[in-house]
Amino acid sequence: MASSLDDEIEDLQARVSSLKKQIRIQTSTLLTAPSTLQILSQQDKPPTPTPALGDTQPLETRLLAQSALQQAHNQQCLYRACATLTTFRATDPDPRAVDAGAILGLRIEVVSRARFLRPYYVLLNRPYASGGGDDGDDGSRRYLRVHRHTLPPCIPLAGLAGRYLPAPTAGSAGGEGREQDLGRFARALRMEVVRYHHRLGTVADLRKAAGLGGKKRGVGEDGGEEGGGAQQEEEPNRLVDISPADAEVKQLTIEWADGRTGRLVMGDDGEIVRLVAVGENGRDREAGRELLGGAARVDDVARRLAAMA
Amino acid sequence: MSRLSVPTTARLPSSLRVDPSNPAVSKILGRLSRASLLSVALDWLDEDNLHLAGPYLRRRHHDQDSDSDDDDETDDLYPPARSPAALRQLYSDLQARKGSKRDVLDRIVDGDWRHGLSLYQLAMADLQYLYDHPTSQKWSAYRIAPLKPPRDPDGEEAPEVDKQSLAMPRFHPSTFLKTLQTQILPDLKAHYTFDAHKSLPLLLLRIFILDSPYNTNLSLQPSKAATxxxxxxxxxxxxxxxxxxxxxxxxxxKPQATLPGPVAGAGAGGEARSLRALLVEGIPKALSRPLRRQRVTLLSTSLATRNLRELVERRGGGRTNFAGGGWGWYAGEGRGERETPLDLVVPLPLPLPLPGRGLGETGGPDGVGAVGVKRAGLGSGEERAVKRARLVARGRFGESGRVGDGTGVERVDVVVEDPFPGGDQRQGGSAPGWQPNVRLTFHGSHVFAGIRQLVECGMIDGERMPGWMTGEEGVTVGAVRNGRMRGHKGSGL
Incomplete structure (x- = not known):
């Protein structure tokens, strides 16, 4: 009895939350619609149309506030979707944080397989604001430093920060040291992140083109599709595994059905740097040439494999 | 096996068998539970492992000679099985039945593997113990970085700017093992086993080290000089x-002696430390590729814990490495939906527990009204204080530091280097006041969860608590100056 009651309560709570979610979706849809905006802007002009009713007034202001919030959010989304590199301000909750907890956030959007992934964040603070104590305050005050970030470890953030956001040197009193360049830092960082995701996407394409589905290959199915006659020829040259071999996804391990293995080295932008295939009798140049087919980029290989399949 | 043993630098072969009467065998097997012991035994009998873990089977000629067959059964408590399949069946049956661990252990040691257990088998049993007791090892995390002499141990200085600073070290298991072997001294013999961790994204390497110049059976025999x-x-x-x-x-x-005894105990401290030092020195060399001019080094990351999950969280391949504590919000912890700019629904102000001190963006209005209404509906002031403390805790800790979340560190050592309050402590270096020697050690099963609980129940004022008490720096050893952890820990630079 008690358990069924609990179930019922849980059920109802789930319904409440789903209905609330629906309300939020409907609200934002209605508030985004141009006709609603028109009505609201018209109502805005006569500020107190019905002063007699006390109840409508707060409702209207709340509606306007919600509309303003929605519009701000829409604008933010527009910038995020189109610029893919946006900044925002935040506060460090640490009471002893430098610079009164002021944080400048960088938000990097990544599109992969026609979807926006969760953005990467880099949060910067200004720890040099009162660090020196000398007259060099003015110059070094504006110097930024990476405080926290959510980038994966294969993005060379430390190197980029050292290159574009150098710390003010102690010797240069008037901030004569190397200048920081937040714009170039952000662009270089975004480029690294996007490259990384493109490489990941290329590997996924390659796997797909080679018929390596989600998890395990179906050996029987592949042979059946090829047809009985071609099966024996096809089998040894079939690729059974393509997987990234390092964190940066610049090296790929390739395995053929007959036990040959290979290593493909990709450049930053997906160009083929090197491919080595090793069979039983040492290096197998033939296999490498056959796989690449004169392609210069990994995408081309994926396209070729897809066309062959 | 050849009768001649020549000292070599090769590694110990996996097929080398250890006599079951060896105390190390009973030690390694004895600490496993009955269920684990049986599953390990079944793993040994797997087709893939049989060549390294073959059981003692009945010889062929016994089949023809029925007399001796009977004899075997009468005077042998554990008659040898005819085939691995039969043995597999036997151990499966044992799995279904209840019984004592002792029986299974005796059966393995005196029966089916009476001719000895290979080093491979012992490694599998040891790894099983590690899976059963995930906190049995104390781990330290190191960062693999391009070799450059560190100028500042705290890393307060920015790294050198050159092309190498953008290069990421890479790791190839078999090459690594080959080069590591050359780094190990010739009078030590090691046995290596790789294993992919069952639940975490890890590759485990177990190194079993013997003090012997031989890589044959001789290394396992009692030495003649000793008793x-x-x-x-x-x-x-x-x-x-x-x-x-x-x-x-x-x-x-941390290296662990197989047999904690008086012999091992006496010199273990220094020896174990030197072994670890040897490895810390040898591993970067094994990872380096001098021909390509890519040399790496290991940098300590001041994080030591027994909890592998915590290590994966803070030093792993994900987003949470340098977004600890409340910053985990940015890494997407606790937010179910993906955060896409195509979602035009205005986000709820849920992750902004405190207007003003919240972690979120301070750009737009936070929807304070909704929170305010709820708070006004609460009863007494005490209840409100509790509610507020919980909100503060959420703002400071985010989703981290929960008691049952499976992560956490056991020990945190902090040195406070602040001058004594009173006087002009704001000036820092210019007025060298009296600086007491304060060392804090937090100890427990999940230190930061404990601090979070203290914040939630109001023992610690969450709003005035310094940031390092939330564990967001991700270190277990650190120095605090001006209320902040020195060396910009937690920023990943």
Whole structure:
């Protein structure tokens, strides 16, 4: 009895939350619609149309506030979707944080397989604001430093920060040291992140083109599709595994059905740097040439494999 | 096996069998539970492992000679099985039945593997113990970085700017093992086993080290100089390395003596430390590729814990490495939906527990009204204080530091380097006041969860608590100056 009651309560709570979610979706849809905006802007002009009713007034202001919030959010989304590199301000909750907890956030959007992934964040603070104590305050005050970030470890953030956001040197009193360049830092960082995701996407394409589905290959199915006659020829040259071999996804391990293995080295932008295939009798140049087919980029290989399949 | 044993620098072969009467065998097997012991035995009998873990089977000619067959059964408590399949069946039956661990252990040692257990088998049993008791090892995390002499141990200075600073070290298991072997001294013999961790994205390497110049059976025999009881096994050590996937980090466990006895105990401290030092020195060399001019080094990341999950969280391949504590919000912890700019629904102000001190963006209005209405509906002031404390805790800790979340560190050591309050402590360096020597050690099963609980129940004022008490720096050893952890820990630079 008690358990069924609990179930019922849980059920109802789930319904409440789903209905609330629906309300939020409907609200934002209605508030985004141009006709609603028109009505609201018209109502805005006569500020107190019905002063007699006390109840409508707060409702209207709340509606306007919600509309303003929605519009701000829409604008933010527009910038995020189109610029893919946006900044925002935040506060460090640490009471002893430098610079009164002021944080400048960088938000990097990544599109992969026609979807926006969760953005990467880099949060910067200004720890040099009162660090020196000398007259060099003015110059070094504006110097930024990476405080926290959510980038994966294969993005060379430390190197980029050292290159574009150098710390003010102690010797240069008037901030004569190397200048920081937040714009170039952000662009270089975004480029690294996007490259990384493109490489990941290329590997996924390659796997797909080679018929390596989600998890395990179906050996029987592949042979059946090829047809009985071609099966024996096809089998040894079939690729059974393509997987990234390092964190940066610049090296790929390739395995053929007959036990040959290979290593493909990709450049930053997906160009083929090197491919080595090793069979039983040492290096197998033939296999490498056959796989690449004169392609210069990994995408081309994926396209070729897809066309062959 | 050849009768001649020549000292070599090769590694110990996996097929080398250890006599079951060796105390190390009973030690390694004895600490497993009955269920684990049976599953390990079944793993040994797997087709893939049989060549390294073959059981003692009945010889062929016994089949024809029925008399001797009977004899075997009468005077042998554990008659040898006819085939691995039969043995597999037997152990499966044992799994279904209830019984004592002792029976299974005796059956393995005196029966089916009476001719000895291979080093491979012992490694599998040891790894099983590690899975059963995930906190049995104390791990330290190291970062694999391009070799450059560090100028500032705290890393307060920015790294050198050159092309190498953008290069990420790479790791190839078999090459690594080959070069590591050359780094190990010739009078030590090691046995290596790689294993992919069952639940975490890790590659485990178990290194079992013996003090012997031989890589044959001789290394397992009692040495003639010593008394009969002491074998080289007494000085053997097991050490684990873990390589997280897609992360330039490495976790190294503390070497453990196989047999904690008076012999091992006496010199163990220094010896174990030197072994660890040897490995810490040898591993970067094994990871380096001098021909390509890519030399790497291991940097300590001041994080030591027994919890592998915590290590994967803070030094792994994900987003949470340098977004600890409340910053985990940015890494997407606790937010179910993906955060896409195509979602035009205005986000709820849920992750902004405190207007003003919240972690969120301060750009737009936070929807304070909704929170305010709820708060006004609460009853007494005390209840409100509790509610507020919980909100503060959420703002400071985010989703981290929960008691049952499976992560957490056991010990945190902090040195406070602040001058004594009173006087002009704001000036820092210019007025060298009296600086007391304050060392804090937090100890418990999950230190930061404990601090969070204290914040939630109001013992610690969450709003005035310094940031390092939330564990967002991700270190277990650190120095605090001006209320902040020195060296910009937690920023990943």
């Amino acid at each position: 009969a009881a002491t074998t080289t096994f007494d000085a053997s050590r097991t050490i684990y390395l873990a390589f997280p996937h897609a992360s330039p980090h490495l976790y190294l466990s």
